[in-house]
Amino acid sequence: QSALTQPPSASGSPGQSVTISCTGTSSDVGGYNYVSWYQQHPGKAPKLLIYEGFKRTSGIPDRFSGSKSGNTASLTVSGLQAEDEADYYCKSFAGRNYWVFGGGTKLTVL
Amino acid sequence: QVQLVESGGGVVQRGGSLRLSCAASGFTFSSHGMHWVRQAPGKGLEWVAFIKYDRKISYAESVKGRFTISRDNSRNTLYLQMDTLRPEDTALYYCTRDGFNYALDMWGQGTRVTVSS
Numbered sequence: 001q002s003a004l005t006q007p008p009s010a011s012g013s014p015g016q017s018v019t020i021s022c023t024g025t026s027s028d029v030g031g032y033n034y035v036s037w038y039q040q041h042p043g044k045a046p047k048l049l050i051y052e053g054f055k056r057t058s059g060i061p062d063r064f065s066g067s068k069s070g071n072t073a074s075l076t077v078s079g080l081q082a083e084d085e086a087d088y089y090c091k092s093f094a095g096r097n098y099w100v101f102g103g104g105t106k107l108t109v110l
Numbered sequence: 111q112v113q114l115v116e117s118g119g120g121v122v123q124r125g126g127s128l129r130l131s132c133a134a135s136g137f138t139f140s141s142h143g144m145h146w147v148r149q150a151p152g153k154g155l156e157w158v159a160f161i162k163y164d165r166k167i168s169y170a171e172s173v174k175g176r177f178t179i180s181r182d183n184s185r186n187t188l189y190l191q192m193d194t195l196r197p198e199d200t201a202l203y204y205c206t207r208d209g210f211n212y213a214l215d216m217w218g219q220g221t222r223v224t225v226s227s
Binding site: 097099 | 155166167209215219
């Protein structure tokens with residue numbers, strides 16, 4: 001049950017696009033279509049953005065998109081806005097009712 | 111009102127026990143799997159335990175044998191019994207709902223657990 005690998009930080013200017021990667025193995029990210037992404041602002045509970053790799057939760061703008069290739073999932077935030085500055089976490093199903101999170105990425109809007 | 115409300119956190123000495131509760135409302139609790147997720151101070155999210163609607167259970171290796179997840183569908187309540195606590199168990203513990211798609215679509219505000227050495 002090793003944590004998924006995310007870059008510790010990412011940044012972009014308003015209006016730009018940023019992509020955050022989430023690398024696992026064939027036992028988790030690569031083995032199932034059950035990667036989800038969460039946004040967490042300071043002092044707040046996490047919020048679900050993307051599920052099943054690419055599906056947006058109700059109310060999440062289409063500026064947020066998810067994808068997967070092999071053992072790596074990605075979250076892209078397009079048209080960056082100041083309120084997108086937050087921590088982002090990926091999570092994957094790892095079989096037999098086990099789940100694993102990524103270490104988190106702090107997104108800074110310059 | 112659709113919500114999850116955790117309680118039961120506090121300060122405990124190493125080796126002690128705590129029981130966390132999570133009261134669910136506004137949805138059919140018995141139909142959903144439920145998870146506990148924790149976040150140590152300044153750290154990332156860590157999956158802790160899961161109980162399916164049919165009571166199948168799984169735990170992270172870090173808590174297996176020390177923590178017990180359970181649910182009372184008649185009370186719409188999720189529990190986490192934490193025994194033999196260690197300083198590294200210090201964290202904010204979140205109760206979360208599995209939204210039928212292996213994603214956590216509802217979160218409580220968390221209850222804080224501090225284990226002193």
